[in-house]
Amino acid sequence: MARITPLSARMELAGFGYAPLEEYPGITTAKWKARHLECGNEVSIRLHVLRQGRGCCMPCGAKKHGSTRSLDPGKAFEAMLSANLEPLEPYPGSVGKAWKSRCLVCGDIVAPGTRTLRLAREAVERVARGNVQRLAGGTKKGQSGSCFP
Structure with a gap:
């Protein structure tokens, strides 16, 4: 040039x-x-x-x-519910911040960021299908434990 x-x-x-x-x-x-x-x-x-x-x-x-890293709080809440997570506190304001929630499949308290919801949704689906080989805490398929590795 x-x-x-x-x-x-x-x-x-x-x-x-x-x-x-x-x-x-x-x-x-x-x-x-x-x-x-x-x-x-x-x-x-x-x-x-x-x-x-x-x-x-x-x-x-x-x-x-x-x-660009934040969502409308209503949409973020819907995204959490679609991942079988019940938020236990207000939306933290950013997709990267942890959001304390209860897993509606296993009952564990977890804190994924909304950007990890795709992974969370996949983990819940694996548990529902019985395809989880190892869960957090060292539990194996069929035993109680977190859906989130």
Whole structure:
């Protein structure tokens, strides 16, 4: 790719929502100090990373990532019930956080995150079919024990 002029680089950076705080370093792969216009944070950004759609300031990126990791509490509750789990506390707000629940198949208290519900649902189905060879706590098929390995 051809080198770009400092003016073109500044305009491109502005198009991504950043204001430069220093002169363009001369290549798109070098770090460039800038201010994120959305939140005002000072960042060191690489123009080529912005071009790839991957760059943003850390606080805004964490906020954006966090919003994709949560579910509507009602949908999360339905997902738990569909996995034969009865929530024992309010939704923790993120798919990665543990959610204390009672297994409606074996009665154990478990705490899967909602992102592990697919695995939880599969474990419950295996127990229901009698296909579980070994359960948590070392119990074997036909004995009491947790559905969640």
